[in-house]
Amino acid sequence: MATHHPPRVPLGGGASAGNAAVQRPWRTAPRLSSVGALAERFLERAGFDRGPWLVVAFAGGIAAWFALAEPWQWLAALFASILIALSAHTLPGISSDYARLRNACVALGLAFAVGVLVIWVRSETVGAEAIERPSVMPVQGYVLTREDQPARGRIRLELAIRDAETGSARRIRVNVPLEKARNSMAEGAILKFRARLMPPASPMLPGSYDFARAAWFKGLSATGSVIGDIEVVQPSAKAARIAPVQRALSAHVKSELDGAAGSIAAAFASGDRGGIGEADEDAMRDAGLTHLLSISGLHVSAVIAAAYALALKLLGLWPWLVLRIRLPLVAAGVGALVGIGYTLLTGAEVPTVRSCIGALLVLGALALGRDALSLRMVAVAAFCVLLLWPESLIGPSFQMSFSAVLAIVALHNTERVRAFLAPREEGWLRWAGRRALMLLATGFVIEIALMPIVLFHFHRAGVYGAFANVVAIPLVTFVSMPLIALALFLDLAGLGGPVWWLVGRSLDALLWIAHTTAEQPGAVKLLPQMSGLTFALFVVGGLWLALWKGRARLFGFVPATVATVLLITTPVPDILISSDGRHVGIVSQGGELVSLRESRSDYALDNLLELAGAQGEPVAMEDFANSRCSGEFCSVTVEAGGRDWQLLMARGNLRVEERALAAACERADIVIADRWLPASCRPRWLKADEKLLDQTGGLALVLADRRIDSVADHQGEHGWWRGAR
Incomplete structure (x- = not known):
């Protein structure tokens, strides 16, 4: 039988209208070239600045290493990004026709690969294997650092010790009660004592603080406390060190100004926060003012700006120098030296070093006559920090600092804000009002930028922080810190007393602002859970809004809106189970936390309350209406998802007859022990x-969805996670 073929449709331009209906379907689909042309035009119109986006890609590689679970996935991400860069560089169509798209793909792909590689190498080189199990052992070690914490009744020492079994060096951290502490137990001393040591703790619950990860990158193998007396085998040498000077400065400030104000003044002068009381720290946190207590961008910038302005004014009085040398260059050098000295004096912690790098870049821009408030400056500072401490990317300190600076720079670089702040003929009252209004707007923008970060890490955020910061930041920057500097200078001649009194009044005002703000109704917003996906969408949306120009930046609201919807719809866990099974929290229908045990640990209680989104004291399990408790077990009925769930929880240590236990387990949906x-x-x-x-770590259960979220789900095969072992 003959085969009949359908007539061919001509593909040329002479096809008739009738033939057009049967053309190939892909003729109307977008071609790859048209997509490339669209991307090229977008990059041209939106003002693609490779500098900031290179740092974003570098940070993305670091974040991918933390997010991916296994080494083969890290390798896949590394080679995939390199492949994208090579393809963009070698493909003829992209290389010749779309220069911006080609350069973006090559640069961003390589930056991402470098980020993965840097954090991987960092983990392998500095990560310290934790001890196998809790133990009590004799310790003889060399003191590396000492941190005084009088508000908590202790000092904290980090020591280098020799492992008796392997002979390798280990780094441990121990707490020493104040009554056992002596001045000779400082950096460089050799101490001998017995200690109760434990491996660094993994998160108690999904979403809790991961101390094991932080200890891994600090090189800590164990933490613990001293048992009995401490023998000083060799006291600290009297060689010049920064730490003794820092402690001496802190002690001097506290001797001149006692109470809570003295502790905060010592923190501003030397970076010593150990004397700040828990109630004051909580109030500062809930008022959105915690950033004022840690030496960071605000303090370093204030010190450097004061040194720069003072040097510029004083050197300007010397006509010979004015005619021969560019004063901004000399003043920038003075400011840089003062900033570096202040950073070293306050402990040279990562946030302080990060802030110092950013401030030095600003000084360099001023000295060269360039725009100091630019996204490229922020990008260079972030890159320097991430290159040295790539693990800081996932910490709240780095995220909050750079998010705040990025929000400020992006806001002040917009055309409308520039026009609003442009010089004009007006009275001083209108000028001050314009600046005050801009300060309030900046505070709101910063609060919005920081809110996802604070909620993700701490599960709570101060709602009125923008209003509190409008008053608190000028108070600290222009009153408290200059007065502290003046008082210390006058103390050289013994004349600082009256100025210290003024310092005390200004810091009392700061504490009043914090406590008053924190005590207002609705001052704190609680959020039990935010998934990694939700947080990532907030970050992408924020970066898009900040780094693009014109209308293109408005696309950043898309991922931010999706993240907000996900955040609102995320359910609160019904049951929280700690990693050791001892602490169990049940969220009641009224939002209260019902606790299995009365915990003596503030840490355990705070974790349960935060992850449950509950405030106030928890309800004891035996006082809960739907529970029946004996000395060994509690049986509880929980309503969720339209049904009743039966829980059986162990609370004692006595052995139970196996047959009776098996029968009780059969009647329960969930058994916890x-x-x-x-x-x-x-x-x-x-x-x-x-x-x-032991395998999963702590658990969070959502009963309606039968969903189990575990600590292990967020750990993978990174070196600090011990669950799989």
Whole structure:
């Protein structure tokens, strides 16, 4: 039988209208070239600045290493980014026709690959293997650092010790009660004592602080406390060090100004926060003023700006120098020296060093006559910090500092803000009002930028922080810190007393602002959970809004809006189980936290309250209406998802007859215990005993969705996670 073929449709321009209906479907689809042309035009119109985006890609590589679970995934991300860069460089169509798109793909791909590589190398070189198990052992070690914490009744020492089994050096951290502390226990001393040591703790619950990860990058193998007396084998040498000078300065400030104001003044002068009381720290946190207590951008910038302005004014009185040397260059050098000295004096912590780098870049821009308030300046500072401490990317300190600076720079670089702040003929009152209004607007923008970060890391945020900062930041910058500097200068002649009194009144005013703001109704917003995806969408939206120009930046509201919807719809966990199984929290229908045990640990209680989104004291399990408790177990009925869930929780240490336990397990949906349970215990859904929790870590259960979120889900095969072992 003959085969009949349909007539061919001509593909040329002479096709008739009738033939157009049967043309190939891909003729109307966008071609790859048209997509490339669209991307090229977008990059041209939106003002693509490679500098900031290169740092974003570099940071993206670091973040990908933390987010991906296994080494093969890290390798895949590394080679995929390199492949993208090579393809963009070698493909003829992209290389010849789309220069901006080609350069962007090459540069961003390589920057991403470098980010993955830098954090991987950093982890392998500085990461310290934790000790195997909790133990009590004799310790003889060399003191590396000492931190006085009188508000907590202790000093904290980091020591280098020799492992008795392997002979390798280890770094440990121990707490020493104040009554056992002596001045000779300082940097360089050799001490001998018995200590109770534990491996650095993994997160207690999903979303809790990961101390094991922080300890890994600090090189800490164990933490613990001293048992008995401490023998000083060799006292600290009297060689010149920054730390003794820092402690002496802190002690001098506290001797001149006592109470809470003296502790805060010591923090501003020397970086010593150990004397600040817990109530004051909580008030500053809930008022959105915690950033004022840590030496960071505000303090370093204020010191450097004061040194720069003072040097410029004083040197301007010398006509010979004015005629021969550019004064801004000399003043920038003076400011740089003062800034570096202040950074070293206050402990040279990562946030302080980061702020100093940014301030030095600003000084360089001023000395060269360039725009100091630019996105490229922020990008260079961020790159320097991430190159030295790539692990700081995932910490709240780095994220909050650079988000705040990025928000300020992006806001003040917009055309409308520039026009609003442009010089004009007006009275001083209108001039001051314009600046005050801009300060308030800047505070709101900073609060919006920081809100996702604060909620993600701390699960709570101060709502009225913008208003509090409008008063508190000028008070600290233009009153408290200059007065502290003046008082210290006058103390050289013994004349600082009256100025210290003024310092005390200004810091009392700061504490009053903090406590008054924190005590207002609705001052604190609680958020139990924010997923990594939600946080990433907030970050992408914020960076898009800040780094693009014109209308293109408005696309940043798309991921931010999606993140907000995800945030609102994220359910609160019904049950929280700590990694050791001892601490269990149930969120009641009224939003209260019902606790299995009365915990003596503030840390455990705070974690349960934060992750449950509850305030106030928890309700004891035996006082909960739907519970029945004995000395060994509690049986609780929880309503969720339109049904009742039966929980059985161990609370004692006595052995229970196996047959009775097995029968109780059969009647329960969930069984929770801080010890191993026999195989005969078979609940209907989940058995969270020691065997399971050793593998998963802490758990958060959403009963309506039958969803289990574990600490292990967020750890992968990174060196600090010990659950799989």
